[in-house]
Amino acid sequence: MSESTDPDAATPVGEAGPAARIAAGYAFTGPALDLGALLWDGACLPDRQIRIPLSMLNRHGLVAGATGTGKTKTLQLIAEQLSANGVPVFLADVKGDVSGISAPGTPNEKIAERAADVAQEWRATGFPVEFYSLGGIGPGIPVRSTVTSFGPVLMSKVLQLNRTQEQSLGLVFHYADSKGLELVDLKDLRAVAAFLVSDQGKPELKGIGGLSTVTAGVILRALTAFEQQGASEFFGEPEFDTGEFLRTAADGRGVVSVLELPAVQDKPQLFSTFLMWLLADLFNDLPEVGDLEQPKLVFFFDEAHLLFNGASKAFLDSITQTVRLIRSKGVGVFFVTQTPKDVPADVLAQLGNRVQHALRAFTPDDAKALKATVKTFPHSAYDLEELLTGLGTGEAVVTVLSENGAPTPVAATRLRAPQSLMGPIDAAALDAAVKGSLLYSRYAEPVDRESAYEKISAEQAAAEAAAEAAAAAAEAAAEAEKQAKAEAKEAKEAEEAEKAARGAPEPDPSLAEQVVGSGLFRSLARSIGTQLGREISRSIFGTARKRR
Secondary structure, three states, X not given: OOOOOOOOOOOOOOOOOHHHHHHHOOOOOOOEEEEEXXXXXXXXXXXXXXXXEHHHHHHOEEEEOOOOOOHHHHHHHHHHHHHHOOXXXXXXXXXXXXXXXXXXXXXXXXXXXXXXXXXXXXXXXXXXXXXXXXXXXXOOXXXXXXXXXXXXXXXXXXXXXXXXXXXXXXXXXXXXXXXXXXXXXXXXXXXXXXXXXXXXXXXXXXXXXXXXXXXXXXXXXXXXXXXXXXXXXXXXEOOOOHHHHHOEOXXXXXXXXXXXXXXXXXXXXXXXXXXXXXXXXXXXXXXXXXXXXXXXXXXXXXXXXXXXXXXXXXXXXXXXXXXXXXXXXXXXXXXXXXXXXXXXXXXXXXXXXXXXXXOXXXXXXXXXXXXXXXXXXXXXXXXXXXXXXXXXXXXXXXXXXXXXXXXXOOEEEEEOOOOEOOOOOOHHHHHHXXXXXXXXXXXXXXXXXXXXXHHHHHHHHHHHHHHHHHHHHHHHHHHHHHHHHHHHHHHHHHHHHHHHHHOOOOOXXXXXXXXXXXXXXXXXXXXXXXXXXXXXXXXXXOOOOOOO
């Protein structure tokens, strides 16, 4: 390097110049990832490498920068080196352009030029990858969660409930847990919420405040809207075991788990919240291990600003606690977003490693964000406001934690080029990789076993059947009583008629009987053979003798 470009040329003997002092801060003795070469005074210095200690990857990090500045390539670069060192990686592929990490890169002039600038021995290399999808929407092994595992806080976030509604949803979960009602999918949650405001279910929560019908209505409507977005696919069984993310390949390299999200990128709050569930599930399952020589897993949380938009205090508290404590379980988390201000201060304070790509200052809001970003960095030998707006694609401002946990000097860096394909693989190759995985048969087919919905439906059906049987029995009893009363009335009337018949006087003879029994009638009958009798007789029977 000529004197005109040597950053230390004017430095007196025995004193190190700014570039040398910065580079010295990255001269680690243990295993480290190579990020790139130092930029100073407009020149790239390939002999002064900027690195990050492997043991500090569990201290979390931030990759930020405006759209098109190279954030995705930085993720790919770090993920490749982690895998090569035997560390499993999780990547959220929001735009569908990270799948290329599974295939060797394609050499070209730009890559060769970049490799020469930063003293990189570039070699086209593919890495072991598993592809996942949320609930089977899009290509990938389906990743599902049960509603119980997801929990009321995350569910409230994704349903966009207010604090009161969130607390009420917590009561629904509490009741289901206490009664052994498994909340596997959304219809289970709907069934329990509807039951608790029904006539049969209202008394169940009376002792702890109950569930307002109005609030339950809001929750049920939010669930309906959520289901209409296709969210039913994300909840169910078999539930994904997040321990699958901790695997290594047969050759010892860490498996890169890529969650394919292009099919649901129009549902940003859903996938960002789902990513938080994955992280929280890891936190709950992993044991405490303290500081390790290398992390068990590094988790990259892309489009992180979507996670925090409209988040409740309870949700933010949960994130902050998870990020703070998961470090001791050997997991590093990198949030990927546009500016540091997208991440709440309590979370940002936990992120010890920073890769800041270029920012734009086209509007007053941009200028304000730029100033805020500069304030988040340690004191620097650079004019960071000027530097951050002048960085090119694939360049970034870096500060990390050294092996003893102290922040390294701020270093403008030209980053290395990824060795895998910088772009998506074709659909056929992706589909073949998914179906060729040993995990595909384990998680591909959904299972719908008996859970809260079926149990409540069965109980309600039994209650309805019992009610119908009781009503039928009551109706039959009423009819039997009516018939018995009628029969009793008929019997009483018959008995009264019989009694009247036995005690009544003989009836008077009729007029005909009186005539036949009289003496005159008997006298006429005796003389019926005589002439006079015959005439009388004919006279009586309508015939008469004619006189001459």
